[in-house]
Amino acid sequence: MRKQLTIGLFGFGCVGTGLYEVLNQTSLLQARIKHIVVKDATKKRQIDASYFAYDAEVILGDSEVNVVVELINDSDAAYVIVKRALESGKHVVSANKKLIALHLEELIALAKANNVSFLYEAAVGGSIPIIRNLEEYYNNDSLSSINGIVNGTTNYILTKTGEGQSFDDALKTAQELGFAELDPTSDVDGFDAKYKLVLLLKHAFGYTAKTEQVWNYGIRQLKTWDATYAREKGYKIKLLAFGTRVDDQVVGFVAPHLIPANHFAYNVENEFNAVVVEALFSDRQLFLGKGAGSYPTASAVLSDISALQFDYAYEYRKTNAQENLTLTTDFRLRVYVSGTTKEQLERVKFEEIQEIYHGSTHHFHIGWANFSDLQQLDWNNESDLFLAVLPEGLQLASTVYAEEGQLEAHAN
Numbered sequence: 001m002r003k004q005l006t007i008g009l010f011g012f013g014c015v016g017t018g019l020y021e022v023l024n025q026t027s028l029l030q031a032r033i034k035h036i037v038v039k040d041a042t043k044k045r046q047i048d049a050s051y052f053a054y055d056a057e058v059i060l061g062d063s064e065v066n067v068v069v070e071l072i073n074d075s076d077a078a079y080v081i082v083k084r085a086l087e088s089g090k091h092v093v094s095a096n097k098k099l100i101a102l103h104l105e106e107l108i109a110l111a112k113a114n115n116v117s118f119l120y121e122a123a124v125g126g127s128i129p130i131i132r133n134l135e136e137y138y139n140n141d142s143l144s145s146i147n148g149i150v151n152g153t154t155n156y157i158l159t160k161t162g163e164g165q166s167f168d169d170a171l172k173t174a175q176e177l178g179f180a181e182l183d184p185t186s187d188v189d190g191f192d193a194k195y196k197l198v199l200l201l202k203h204a205f206g207y208t209a210k211t212e213q214v215w216n217y218g219i220r221q222l223k224t225w226d227a228t229y230a231r232e233k234g235y236k237i238k239l240l241a242f243g244t245r246v247d248d249q250v251v252g253f254v255a256p257h258l259i260p261a262n263h264f265a266y267n268v269e270n271e272f273n274a275v276v277v278e279a280l281f282s283d284r285q286l287f288l289g290k291g292a293g294s295y296p297t298a299s300a301v302l303s304d305i306s307a308l309q310f311d312y313a314y315e316y317r318k319t320n321a322q323e324n325l326t327l328t329t330d331f332r333l334r335v336y337v338s339g340t341t342k343e344q345l346e347r348v349k350f351e352e353i354q355e356i357y358h359g360s361t362h363h364f365h366i367g368w369a370n371f372s373d374l375q376q377l378d379w380n381n382e383s384d385l386f387l388a389v390l391p392e393g394l395q396l397a398s399t400v401y402a403e404e405g406q407l408e409a410h411a412n
């Protein structure tokens with residue numbers, strides 16, 4: 001049976017205002033916003049002042065509010081709010097990927113103990129319904145990989161810089177359009193994509209990764225010569241969140257990739273996101289949609305609120321059926337690495353260098369490097385270096401050994 005939902009909303013920024021509007025435009029949902037708690041009492045708002053309050057208790061202490069929608073930027077403050085809301089027996093809908101990636105297990109346990117739902121479709125991929133699909137549609141299909149573009153801001157920047165705009169101008173527009181985080185370093189250095197990947201790994205494979213285990217390298221160090229190299233070779237540079245599973249090993253990282261024209265991500269531009277799921281039975285499927293912005297993100301929040309009318313909760317069946325999965329670093333990547341000087345470039349350890357370029361402005365190496373060797377450098381802060389993964393550029397050590405073993409067996 002549908003139930004009446006009374007919403008307490010935290011935050012009235014880009015997504016919060018979008019939610020207010022999409023809720024007003026949908027007649028199918030028995031849901032109303034009762035209070036909106038915001039930080040800044042001096043800010044002029046477009047809607048009736050009677051909605052607004054400045055004390056979290058107005059929502060948390062109101063027994064009529066049965067749904068808390070948390071859409072604030074500050075993940076520490078959001079943690080306190082979400083915990084208190086779950087403990088008070090209220091359902092929670094959140095879009096806060098950092099909060100969720102950092103505290104997922106605790107929040108799942110709290111929701112369960114208090115017999116309420118904790119939903120977060122809007123935390124990954126904006127309008128793309130990926131979490132619910134992983135939970136429901138692929139519930140019985142064994143997934144082997146999940147990867148894609150999951151950050152709208154960086155995809156917007158890469159699109160615009162590809163068209164000749166400067167990085168700073170493109171970032172500024174992404175901020176104005178409401179795509180970027182309050183601290184855009186989170187977007188630009190791949191943290192935002194990493195938080196989303198942690199949630200994808202959880203729902204795709206049932207693997208609970210700690211955020212500090214997952215390597216994230218963003219696009220801040222991209223230089224004009226890297227963009228030129230990509231263009232001349234027919235590639236585009238895209239920031240991919242990469243998750244794959246082979247037997248009981250999981251690979252998960254975020255890094256720029258050189259994308260050929262036949263790759264699903266090649267024509268995914270601006271703030272669009274795209275996620276490809278590979279599964280044993282359903283094979284390869286692509287999800288495409290707007291990954292950031294007011295209405296697209298609000299539409300995912302709306303969908304979670306709607307699901308609460310029917311008491312929907314994630315089951316985490318893949319986690320519950322957990323085999324002993326481990327996140328491995330025992331693989332190698334085929335990478336392009338450029339450096340402003342030869343000396344800087346030579347600090348990067350390669351297992352096998354296949355191509356070398358020395359020019360007057362920069363230098364690059366292409367070849368295979370062990371992931372664990374690459375991890376020795378703090379790439380987001382190496383201003384003289386840039387790295388991008390090449391197509392088909394991942395080999396798990398276990399696969400290489402298995403293939404070598406097969407070859408030997410064959411030779412014998």
Ligand code: HSE
Pocket residue numbers: 123125126150151152153154179180181187192291292293
């Ligand atoms: N800053 C995020 C992005 C917002 O650009 O993708 C949506 O999660």
